[in-house]
Amino acid sequence: MKALTNRFMPIAIRIQILFFLFVFLGWGPPLFSGTIAIRGGEIHTMDGKVIRSGTILIKEGKIVEIGEDIQIPRDAEIVDARGYMLYPGFVASSGQFSSGENINFESFTPDASALDRFDLHGDYALFIRGGITSAYVSMPANRVISGRGAVVRLGNSGRLSSVLNPEAALNINLVREAVLPPMTDIFPAPITTENPIVPSFKQYPSSSLGAFWLLTELFRFEPYSGDLAQYFGNISSSLKTLQGRGLPLIIRCEKESEIRQAVELARALKMPLIIQRATEAYRVIDIIKNNNVSVIAEALVKPNGQSPGGSAAGDADLENQLANIPTLIRQGIPVAIIPDEERYLPDLLWVVQYFQKFGISQEELFKTMTINPAKMFGLEDRIGCLGKGRDADILFLRNTAGKPLPRLEKVMIEGRIVYEEQ
Numbered sequence: 154m155k156a157l158t159n160r161f162m163p164i165a166i167r168i169q170i171l172f173f174l175f176v177f178l179g180w181g182p183p184l185f186s187g188t189i190a191i192r193g194g195e196i197h198t199m200d201g202k203v204i205r206s207g208t209i210l211i212k213e214g215k216i217v218e219i220g221e222d223i224q225i226p227r228d229a230e231i232v233d234a235r236g237y238m239l240y241p242g243f244v245a246s247s248g249q250f251s252s253g254e255n256i257n258f259e260s261f262t263p264d265a266s267a268l269d270r271f272d273l274h275g276d277y278a279l280f281i282r283g284g285i286t287s288a289y290v291s292m293p294a295n296r297v298i299s300g301r302g303a304v305v306r307l308g309n310s311g312r313l314s315s316v317l318n319p320e321a322a323l324n325i326n327l328v329r330e331a332v333l334p335p336m337t338d339i340f341p342a343p344i345t346t347e348n349p350i351v352p353s354f355k356q357y358p359s360s361s362l363g364a365f366w367l368l369t370e371l372f373r374f375e376p377y378s379g380d381l382a383q384y385f386g387n388i389s390s391s392l393k394t395l396q397g398r399g400l401p402l403i404i405r406c407e408k409e410s411e412i413r414q415a416v417e418l419a420r421a422l423k424m425p426l427i428i429q430r431a432t433e434a435y436r437v438i439d440i441i442k443n444n445n446v447s448v449i450a451e452a453l454v455k456p457n458g459q460s461p462g463g464s465a466a467g468d469a470d471l472e473n474q475l476a477n478i479p480t481l482i483r484q485g486i487p488v489a490i491i492p493d494e495e496r497y498l499p500d501l502l503w504v505v506q507y508f509q510k511f512g513i514s515q516e517e518l519f520k521t522m523t524i525n526p527a528k529m530f531g532l533e534d535r536i537g538c539l540g541k542g543r544d545a546d547i548l549f550l551r552n553t554a555g556k557p558l559p560r561l562e563k564v565m566i567e568g569r570i571v572y573e574e575q
Contacts, residue, residue, distance in 0.1 A: 242286025
């Protein structure tokens with residue numbers, strides 16, 4: 154019996170590994186089958202087409218047909234969508250999705266992964282009720298190179314989250330908290346006479362200008378003998394690997410000068426660039442457009458603080474900052490909008506709809522939380538758009554008389570209703 158157990162142990166281990174890859178990382182098909190037909194809804198595909206009264210056929214969590222004259226199989230489960238506007242599930246372009254405080258103690262951690270912090274078993278029902286079906290899980294913004302973010306599909310009430318892109322971008326931060334690092338102990342490995350143990354020291358950089366210089370040096374670092382050579386050599390090696398893969402950079406910064414430097418850095422490294430926060434992006438529109446830069450704009454809008462169609466509490470500075478986002482959209486720059494505080498992410502629809510007061514259409518605003526972020530992370534063939542072959546993550550919204558916002562009544566993920574307004 155013992156010999157038999159030993160013989161089959163490797164097979165058991167392989168089965169466990171395959172189960173993990175298929176279920177936890179989302180590599181396998183959904184755990185359901187059968188055909189679902191959503192019919193009668195106004196379908197907003199987000200690729201420029203609106204189907205006024207269409208049908209969506211879904212099988213194994215994927216859209217297999219979409220259009221006006223679709224033949225529905227006899228055994229299909231029918232979902233009546235008359236009176237609804239159908240949109241792709243929202244893609245949150247940034248968020249840590251963690252209840253604890255996330256802090257990095259080192260200024261440069263390119264190998265850190267957001268998936269090490271994200272709980273695949275967590276219940277993200279609060280976000281799903283707000284229409285967010287997928288999200289870019291970012292790294293903390295308190296260090297210069299904070300690590301690699303991932304895109305996940307959110308789970309709830311017994312549904313595990315799944316990974317859509319385990320390495321979607323490298324997070325670099327030039328905000329104030331990132332360029333004022335604390336004292337820290339960093340020990341070289343291995344410890345030698347040339348790489349001895351050193352005392353605590355103040356990490357660099359201490360300004361955004363110094364950060365850009367140091368980032369450039371780290372990407373082209375050549376090992377040398379001396380204190381911390383191995384430490385910085387490992388950082389540089391990781392960065393060069395990411396550069397070779399063409400991984401996008403997400404550089405979080407605010408000022409015009411920082412945005413210019415970010416564009417120069419990405420151009421020198423030949424890496425795709427996404428600017429996050431980008432408060433003064435409207436000052437460098439031509440530079441952003443000419444270098445194919447995308448923007449994750451953080452909106453200074455708080456639910457219950459201002460309302461769509463109302464004033465911005467008479468604050469001219471706030472109005473100027475908010476006008477940055479409509480300016481970028483009008484200029485054709487790919488923009489994703491998020492609130493400036495993660496606790497307001499479940500109100501993403503409200504936050505985005507606020508910008509209708511600047512004359513931006515609802516269709517353009519919905520792009521900022523569907524197809525635009527999907528393209529930023531290379532997932533437009535799966536999420537952010539309703540089309541054949543895409544994942545069946547679908548929102549059911551209904552206009553209500555006298556209300557400025559459409560009401561989200563149902564959320565479907567991979568062809569199954571996971572939230573329905575009671």
